[in-house]
Amino acid sequence: MIKDRALPVLTVVAMIIAVWYAGAALLNLKFEYDQAERIGKEMSFTEALPKTMAQERPVLPAPHQVAVEIWQTTVEKKVTSKRSLIYHAWITLSATLLGFVFGTVLGILLAVGIIHSRVLDKSLMPWIITSQTIPILAIAPMIIVVLNSIGITGLVPKAIISTYLSFFPVAVGMVKGLGSPDAINMDLMRTFNASRSQIFWKLRWPTAVPYLFTSMKIAIAASLVGAIVGELPTGAVAGLGARLLAGSYYGQTVQIWSALIVAAILAGSLVAIVGLVGSWLNRRMGLREA
Amino acid sequence: MSNTVISTKNLDLVFQTADSPVHALSDINLDIEKGEFVSLIGPSGCGKTTLLRVIADLEQPTGGEITVNGMTPEQARLARAYGYVFQAAALYPWRTIEQNIALPLEVMGIAKAEQQKRIAENLALVDLAGFEKKHPWQLSGGMQQRASIARALAVEPDMLLMDEPFGALDEIVRDHLNEQLNKLWHRTQKTVVFVTHSIPEAVYLSTKIVVMSPRPGKIYDIIDCDLGDERPLDIRESEKFLKIAHRVREGLKAGHAYD
Numbered sequence: 001m002i003k004d005r006a007l008p009v010l011t012v013v014a015m016i017i018a019v020w021y022a023g024a025a026l027l028n029l030k031f032e033y034d035q036a037e038r039i040g041k042e043m044s045f046t047e048a049l050p051k052t053m054a055q056e057r058p059v060l061p062a063p064h065q066v067a068v069e070i071w072q073t074t075v076e077k078k079v080t081s082k083r084s085l086i087y088h089a090w091i092t093l094s095a096t097l098l099g100f101v102f103g104t105v106l107g108i109l110l111a112v113g114i115i116h117s118r119v120l121d122k123s124l125m126p127w128i129i130t131s132q133t134i135p136i137l138a139i140a141p142m143i144i145v146v147l148n149s150i151g152i153t154g155l156v157p158k159a160i161i162s163t164y165l166s167f168f169p170v171a172v173g174m175v176k177g178l179g180s181p182d183a184i185n186m187d188l189m190r191t192f193n194a195s196r197s198q199i200f201w202k203l204r205w206p207t208a209v210p211y212l213f214t215s216m217k218i219a220i221a222a223s224l225v226g227a228i229v230g231e232l233p234t235g236a237v238a239g240l241g242a243r244l245l246a247g248s249y250y251g252q253t254v255q256i257w258s259a260l261i262v263a264a265i266l267a268g269s270l271v272a273i274v275g276l277v278g279s280w281l282n283r284r285m286g287l288r289e290a
Numbered sequence: 291m292s293n294t295v296i297s298t299k300n301l302d303l304v305f306q307t308a309d310s311p312v313h314a315l316s317d318i319n320l321d322i323e324k325g326e327f328v329s330l331i332g333p334s335g336c337g338k339t340t341l342l343r344v345i346a347d348l349e350q351p352t353g354g355e356i357t358v359n360g361m362t363p364e365q366a367r368l369a370r371a372y373g374y375v376f377q378a379a380a381l382y383p384w385r386t387i388e389q390n391i392a393l394p395l396e397v398m399g400i401a402k403a404e405q406q407k408r409i410a411e412n413l414a415l416v417d418l419a420g421f422e423k424k425h426p427w428q429l430s431g432g433m434q435q436r437a438s439i440a441r442a443l444a445v446e447p448d449m450l451l452m453d454e455p456f457g458a459l460d461e462i463v464r465d466h467l468n469e470q471l472n473k474l475w476h477r478t479q480k481t482v483v484f485v486t487h488s489i490p491e492a493v494y495l496s497t498k499i500v501v502m503s504p505r506p507g508k509i510y511d512i513i514d515c516d517l518g519d520e521r522p523l524d525i526r527e528s529e530k531f532l533k534i535a536h537r538v539r540e541g542l543k544a545g546h547a548y549d
Binding site: 182 | 380
């Protein structure tokens with residue numbers, strides 16, 4: 001099984017890295033030629049090529065430069081250091097997780113309301129959809145400023161931006177999930193004379209669990225994006241977003257790319273964890289894996 | 291006090307659909323006595339399932355009268371006067387067989403010990419003892435349907451309403467379940483209303499067969515089916531059985547003729 005999958009996966013990874021190297025060479029070449037021209041020297045392609053892989057501020061850093069930067073800022077730095085990527089990742093992760101929990105709870109509550117009331121369905125759904133058409137970059141600074149003015153700073157404002165992005169997939173997924181019991185199962189509950197809350201806990205909720213985990217996978221990735229975006233307008237104090245912003249102020253492309261890669265690894269791990277919890281729960285509930 | 295448990299008078303039901311109203315039930319007059327096994331038979335669209343659903347208070351009639359146990363169907367449903375068995379087993383996949391049977395008991399707020407007692411009793415009754423901890427997907431279709439009958443019986447209702455419960459099963463399993471259902475009915479003395487489109491099934495199981503015809507759904511014939519209480523499967527080759535089956539078939543044919 002693992003052998004069957006390893007080859008195609010490794011092939012794709014190798015191709016991405018190859019394209020990345022080629023891109024780095026091409027994009028960074030111009031700088032080397034310009035440098036040579038400035039001091040009146042001719043530079044051949046074979047002379048320039050190795051230099052494109054070792055620039056201090058490359059247009060596109062080579063993979064190994066990013067790898068070295070990540071190594072130096074994670075393994076070789078104390079986690080308490082302001083230069084440690086683990087420290088910054090933790091700052092972002094804590095806001096992500098808090099926002100994800102808020103968003104999931106909010107999404108579920110909205111879905112429960114919408115499922116049980118036509119009025120809520122008609123009055124809330126348009127606003128829920130509208131909320132997602134506003135670019136998060138536009139609304140994030142306002143949330144930060146407004147919350148700052150009433151004395152809420154630090155983790156919570158960032159978490160709220162995460163919530164803003166993550167409640168949506170959960171709400172939509174759970175409206176679908178809680179509404180998905182078959183007519184026959186609803187009729188069955190009716191013949192038992194079950195109350196609304198009994199129908200909810202004994203039928204709707206278990207039916208919706210697989211939908212919940214599918215939407216939570218999307219929500220946790222969206223939460224991370226929200227937390228990073230939330231770190232940009234605060235003046236780049238700490239967090240992966242701050243590293244991105246600081247990197248772009250000072251043209252530290254290697255730093256930017258390291259932060260990006262760490263964010264991607266973080267997102268991938270979070271989605272995988274949610275997925276694993278989901279399939280563990282499915283097995284516990286005795287459902288056959290699809 | 292009469293023994294009539296279900297009584298309808300000029301019962302009418304018209305479904306309002308987008309294009310035109312559908313006359314699902316028209317002028318249904320039917321009395322069902324306590325302990326009877328009544329089959330509703332007819333082609334699709336004759337309203338047999340709709341009639342069963344009206345009895346169960348899953349549909350509302352638009353005219354006429356109906357009483358169940360001397361009450362309105364809603365009162366009867368609230369009093370949990372019946373157990374309903376659907377076309378599909380409708381077991382919850384995340385519950386084990388015993389948890390599925392406990393479902394109506396949990397809803398009713400019955401004590402755990404009593405729940406355990408009823409689960410054991412009713413699983414034994416449908417021959418599923420030993421399958422308590424299995425999940426529905428681990429059981430065959432016939433076993434799933436038996437579990438759903440046990441779930442309906444666990445409520446300890448006076449009445450069983452069954453909507454083509456064996457329609458999706460193959461003939462061999464169906465024969466077997468028919469035999470078991472006959473024994474079950476004989477043993478428990480419950481009133482059963484049974485929807486089917488199989489003539490041999492209806493004749494084998496019933497004390498009374500209601501032949502229905504479609505558009506609008508109405509009763510064409512009511513046939514007494516006096517084959518005794520205990521019925522071995524080979525009763526189906528007896529002359530009496532074939533005679534009743536013939537009359538049902540003629541009724542179904544005639545009901546179709548003015549279609």
